[in-house]
Amino acid sequence: FIFLSADICRVCRSEGTPEKPLYHPCVCTGSIKFIHQECLVQWLKHSRKEYCELCKHRFAFTPIYSPDMPSRLPIQDIFAGLVTSIGTAIRYWFHYTLVAFAWLGVVPLTACRIYKCLFTGSVSSLLTLPLDILSTENLLADCLQGCFVVTCTLCAFISLVWLREQIVHGGAPQWLEQNQQQPLNGVGQQNEAQAVVNGGVENAVLDQPANPAAENVVVGENPEIQEEQVDEEEEDNEDEEDAVVEDAADANNGAQDDMNWNALEWDRAAEELTWERMLGLDGSLVFLEHVFWVVSLNTLFILVFAFCPYHIGHFSIVGLGFEEYVQASHFEGLITTIVGYVLLAVTLIVCHGLAALVKFQRSRRLLGVCYIVVKVSLLVVVEIGVFPLICGWWLDICSLEMFDATLKDRELSFQSAPGTTMFLHWLVGMVYVFYFASFILLLREVLRPGVLWFLRNLNDPDFNPVQEMIHLPIYRHLRRFILSVIVFGSIVLLMLWLPIRIIKYLLPNFLPYNVMLYSDAPVSELSLELLLLQVVLPALLEQGHTRQWLKGLVRAWTVTAGYLLDLHSYLLGDQEENENNANQQPNNQHARNNNAIPVVGEGLHAAHQAILQQGGPVGFQPYRRPLKFPLRIFLLIVFMCITLLIASLICLTLPVFAGRWLMSFWTGTAKIHELYTAACGLYVCWLTIRAVTVLVAWMPQGRRVIFQKVKEWSLMIMKTLIVAMLLAGVVPLLLGLLFELVIVAPLRVPLDQTPLFYPWQDWALGVLHAKIIAAITLMGPQWWLKTVIEQVYANGIRNIDLHFIIRKLAAPVISVLLLSLCVPYIIASGVVPLLGVTAEMQNLVQRRIYPFLLMVVVLMGILSFQVRQFKRLYEHIKNDKYLVGQRLVNYERKSGKQGTSTTPPQSSQE
Template sequence: MEVEHQRPPDDGGNEDESNQPSTSFENQNDETPNNDSSPVLSPKEQPIDDNDDHLMCRVCRGNEGNLYYPCLCTGSIKYVHQECLVEWLKYSKKEVCELCNHKYSFQPIYRPDMPKALPILEIMRGVITSGAIMVKTWLVYTFVMATWLGIVPLTAARIYNCIFYLSFHDIVNAPFQLFKTEHFLPDILKGSLLLVPDVGPYDDMRDDENEIVEDGLLMHVRGNPHANLDQDVAHPNDRIPPPMEPEPIVPRAAARANRRIRRQRDNAQAEEQAAAADQDDNWREWDRFGDELTWQRLLGLDGSLIFLEHVFWVISLNTLFTVTFAYIPYRFGNWLLGVIGLHGKIAYFPSIVAMILGYIQIAGITFTLHQLMHSLRMKLMYRFLGVMFLIIKVFLLVFLEIGFFPVMCGCWMDVCTLPLFNITLSQRVATFSSAPFMSIFLHWMVGMVYVFYSASFVILLREILRPGVLWFMRNLNDPDFNPIQEMIDLPFTRHFRRLVVSTTLFFSTILLIFYIPLNIISSILPSLLPYNVSMSAETPLSEISLELLILQVVMPAILEHANGRGFIKYGVRIWCKIVGTALDLDQYLLSDNNNNLNQNNNNNNNNNAGNLGGGAAGNAGAAAAGAAGGGLAAEHQALLLLREPRAYEPYNRPSLFGARVTILLILMSATTTLCSVVVFIVPASIGRLIILVISGQTNVHEMYTVSLGLYVCWMLGKLGAIVIKFIRGGPHLFKRAVVHYSYLGMRLFLVAIPIIFLLPLLLGTYFQLVFFAPMRLGYQQSALMFPYQDWAMGVVQMKIFGVVAVMGPDWWLKTELDLLVQRGIENFAALHVFVRIVVPCILYLSSFIAFPVVVIKLYAFIAGADLEWTMLLLRFSYPAFLFITSAVVFIRWQIVKFSELAEKIKNDRYLVGTQLVNYERNGIRPAAS
């Protein structure tokens, strides 16, 4: 909120208008704010306004007290109480009216004894106080960062080294090992990596604590403590779920909704009873845990030292986790390797292999003891060993699905893409032998990316295909899908069967996407392969510039504006319609909603959106109507149906259904292979051809050729889609579109020439003169300018500078860029952009480049300096001039901050309150009655 610092008149605001203070609202349409802060004392004392039928506050809807009209709004929302407005501004965290966007203005009210100028002692006292607060904050943040980023990971790494690499005699002297200065930074990095697997699962378990306690791990453990163990013994397989069968979605959703409602009721009752029972006994503990544990309080950024307790617990828990989940399995695995005679014979990752074998051994021992406790009827040990076995089971399954499975996918993909890079399998093995950890990490990362995009494609297919087609695959969009819960509930044999099926499916798709298409390309176009991925270049700076240009400009434009998701959905829907119609499987593949939607899109009927919305509203209304008389369970079921509106849809099963599905799978595989062949051939060929025509080079990195080819394909596809859209609209609409977009394109082209070419060239040249030339050149060398490299570097720097300008403080460039974004491409004002943005930026950059040259040349002319000294001064004048300019800007910023500090000191000492300022149209107050 803007505060105008002026003392109010002594006569209560009855002075002449010319003596009234002015607000910061700009004069628009001859409407000026009146800073007379006199409130509307009561509705009876106000003049009658033709537009205002009744005077009341827009927030509380009352007419008692003083009413103000602080913005442009009229009618029933014109008036407001100051207290109500202040509370609403605190809640909404805004300074302007949400309807008229007028900034509220408050007039300060100071004490009568306020001096015209603050004494120097008060200013110095305020500066010292602010400086002390700043120093205290800096010390707190430094201590917190040194603790969490230095002491905690260093201690974790040293404890890990003591546990694994020291003997029992050395462990006695372990406290002295913690304070060694050797390997300081490597130990910090190692400790950070060790803390991630400890803190990450703890944070996830804290978030999912309710579901873990209610639905999964501790359900049979936290049951009735007086329950008979014979019930568990008599029915040992009660918790084993039946085999997965395709079933309708609605009954399953209803059961899940009923279970969720039952859990919520039981939890609410249990919480109420626990709160009533412990209210008197634990009131001292509630005082301690009453405050919400925020990240600032947890890390210690609030200035308190409570975070030291958290540091102690993190180090203690990390030590406990290291001993329990790393050292003990490692020792068991080492013992097993020694028994079978493989200790010391494993060349790669012996520690990890020993740890996994240890977990398997501990799982077997735990399962055996669990069955033994079951026979001996030892209830506590039986439950404890059950929980322990579930933890080991979940860990092993997570390792298989997140660690081992992506590595297998990445390795198989690497084997299938060997023809793409003209590399043999023996070379890959040699690479793995030279850097095993890096090789495994790269294969894991590639596999995870492939798994992620495969899951995204399956989610996209569920939006297109009929519900029930992909019954054999897990629905990741299911709100009740909990992988940890499935790991706990389902037996290990079923998880292993799922892993085998997933491996077969993923390996088959990798063969169809990579191996078979590459062999086809090698047969029909042997000159296209292999791709050139060598990173060597005669001018490294040009390579860096091109890579930055591709990664920062070309690829973001493709990813943000290509609409690949919509294109893939459209292509899959068309393919399903064509192939499904040919095989009489269209009802099996596509649902009625998708067919109707496709038909509506082809007919381009504008009323179909309303019809579809009406249908959705009808379904929602039916669900709500059904819920109205069904109680809480029916209401939750209605919400669930609104969340998953697509229920199971029956279909007509044609004759020879198995043969038709087999032909469908064969056609799908052939289409996948054909699409992969097109993707491998077209972008690389187009990019190579364009680069060959422009530069005449053939040995170019394929990142440039493929990126350029994708960019050209995207532009052609976008242009074709626009042309088809307007051709379908008729000749009149197409003519108007051609005229409109031709004029718009001409405006964009005229403004784009300086923005695309001149501004990046100036910015890149100035960056070269400021940073590269002084650092890379010797005293006897002169700088050689490469305009193309400077332009490529300037494009990236201009993008970064634009982002910083928009995210930074308010200044003229941010205002103009925000206005440009608000207007959009359709309302693009070329003259305004050229005059208010392009020309000032060109003048600023030209001045920064030319001013040092003028100063140094003038100095050389006056002083008679020689050429070598002149060139040396000119070389270092650019960073010196930038430093001086930055210092001047910083000093001005500090002067502004000092003025704000003085105002804050004055407000803290003499400010009595603030009064809302009324807004008057045309600067005229209504006459008092």
């Protein structure tokens, strides 16, 4: 049987009728070719797209106007539409002005005035607070300060919410659970039983002597881990059994209270409350309520998190007589607030213990949560603020001789600008800590898992520093902080202070480095800074080879040290040991069942790992332990220190020496900032090492391949040099010169003086302007320049297309810049003198023609934009008054087809 199938709609699967014809608006064929216009419009509203999701063809609609529409709109219609549009624009302008005034004026201003009122410390300031809020004095400064206050309060609010999520999802400490009533353990305060557990286990693990002659037993998990959990608690469990039953009932009630909120209602409210609605950008006035709540939240957080701790600390410092010392630090407010938080934490500990004694479970839990908040806040300040600051100051102190400075100079700089000095030292310390952590991560990639058992693994997915801050007691964090200060400080001594002393002894004339802010060199300091920031540093930082080189050096050093000291198995591990590990598992299981404390081999480090990470060792691999193992470890540490010392000596001398030698050909005997010489020397060293590594990689391939590679690279380098000369030389020079003629010279040089142009400075500024223009172009809409730049970036250096770059990018850009420079000059110097004007007028035209033509171009652009806007307004008015509908347009091929299908065809092809 042969069936003739009729055309049907791809959405509703119905046939076409005279009232609802079928259209084929896109390239799709077969059973999805046709569709009803109503079905398509409904689907477009649902999918929020204007094109077919299969063939990507954009649907087209033709407007249907009323038959009585005139050929041109009457003036009154255009005027009425224009007045309506202006009224709408004015309404939106007033609304957005109110929004901006509320969020950028009222909120920060009230926050700043309330903050000042609370910290004034007088009753009169509270009484005059409404008048102070309405005062017009120092509006801009108070708004800026208020923005900082609002930012701090919002960060505090977000941190509180995030900390609550950490406690809810990560679990609260055991001493906080309501079904266990325990007196809170303070800072290192424990009872005798807990001390026995801590002392027994830690001494057995930390102080156990090594036994070189014993057989190496691999223990995968420490049997004392469960006992060590007692050491992780901040309180003891000494209550009676009847209190436990009452606490369990309270815990159930508390859990029931936590579950009273409806998640669906909160999700629905979150869906309804968008950023536009919350900020008032949707046109409604609901945002005024949000402004009120933000002001109230700011006041509450200022009162709770700033006012109360500050005054607690202030009264305590005044009472103890330390007020003069705190004022001499230039950070009286910060130190006083931190002291207040510390006293508040101690008070919360005492109150928590009292609430536990009198069995006030809700008060006990609330005080415990408040203590966790204060504890985590103080630990964050210590970890992120105090520790990098200590590292920064220690780095500065150890490097004083390198810059020919003294402690008296640092004291004077601190007295003159304490805030800037502390920030710079904190920034240096943060950079040091970051790169040290990055180097530790690189070491973990090379060394055997388990070697760095004493350091936390930042790549561990289970590692959560906030959870550690919540669960671990204070004395554990204090111990970690002291050990970290000792380790980081010792490394600074080894890699900075000691090399400086050696350099001063061996090369007396090499130090100090010249780091003065001025320079007597014939080149501009700004040009050197731009060259460093735009050329040298991106070339060094954007290369991934540096990390691979460093990793290769670390691996080579590890292999060398391992074979010299017979520690290859300990440092890198052995495949044979991994294969035999399965045979040792029964013995390990037997050892775990017998609760044996490991005293030899990797069991010692497994125990350390268990203590530091609250669990079994992660990713631990066994190793073969040689004879005289402690002596070999000591020699390994000595070898490592010597290697770090030599590496530091090379890094402190070789780049600077090479940079000074190269810069001497350019600047002569003039002194230049050592940052530029170091960067230049480092760049040359990087190029040399890169070339050597490439040649070494090519050598096994034979002489013919090497010649071919050298030929290819030489051709690529020549192309790159040509492109660099055009795009990094000619274009920035023309761009900087044009900027100088249009903006700088008319503003800085009077008409009776002759402007002087410095090509080097113009080129340096042109490099900066070119990068900014390229970044804006890549972020903007799609047009020919963006397409060409993206294509050049996609090709890269190795696939560089010289013809494409010159024809599509360099030639058009250089032509536009040359026309922008030459046309005004020809008009001012060639055409204007032919008109017979005076010399003063010629000078005026020559000096002002560039900004004048810029204004003409800008006005033409604005005029063109307004013409397009008027056309859009004209179409909008016509559509509002005379548009009666839209008809879907069929997709027409080159051969042409029927516009619409009022009756279904007899067949359609699949």
